Amino acid sequence: MIRLLLPLLLVCSLWGCTRQHYVIVEANSLTLYLQAPQATRVQFASSLDRFVLHEAVNTGNGSWVISGLAPKEFQYFYLVDGKAMLPECRFLQHDDFGTANCRYLPQVLGPAEP
Numbered sequence: 001m002i003r004l005l006l007p008l009l010l011v012c013s014l015w016g017c018t019r020q021h022y023v024i025v026e027a028n029s030l031t032l033y034l035q036a037p038q039a040t041r042v043q044f045a046s047s048l049d050r051f052v053l054h055e056a057v058n059t060g061n062g063s064w065v066i067s068g069l070a071p072k073e074f075q076y077f078y079l080v081d082g083k084a085m086l087p088e089c090r091f092l093q094h095d096d097f098g099t100a101n102c103r104y105l106p107q108v109l110g111p112a113e114p
Helices: 002-015
Strands: 021-026 029-035 042-046 063-069 074-080 083-085 092-094 100-104
Touching: 029 074, 042 063
Parallel strands: none
Antiparallel strands: 021 029, 029 063, 042 074, 074 083, 074 100, 092 100
16 A cells, blocks of 8 residues: 555655645654645644644745654644644544544554655
8 A cells, every 4th residue: 555655645746736734754753744825824733742832834835834743653733823723634533622633643654644
C-alpha cells in the first residue's frame, strides 16, 4: 500500500493536487500543512504539549505550516480565525469533551498522511 501511496504523493507535490491537510516526515521531524486560503490566523494544538496553542506560519499561497514536531503518536486540531477546525484526517480520537481530534500514528502512516 505504501509503495502505491508514495508515487501519488510525489505526483501531487509536483503537479498541485489539492489536499486540505497533510503531514510530511523529514529527518525525524514532522511538518504539517493546512490549506486555509481565506484564514487570517491559524493556530495548532496537540497532545505533545497538553494542547498549548502554536501559531502556524502562512506560506503566502493559502497554506499554513507547523514544523519541528516529534514524529511520535499524538492528537491535534487547529484554530482557524479563532474557531476550532478539524481537517480531514485518517484517524480520529474522541475526547472527554464530546468532540474529536485528529490522531497522528507514525507506525501506520509512515512518511506521509494523505
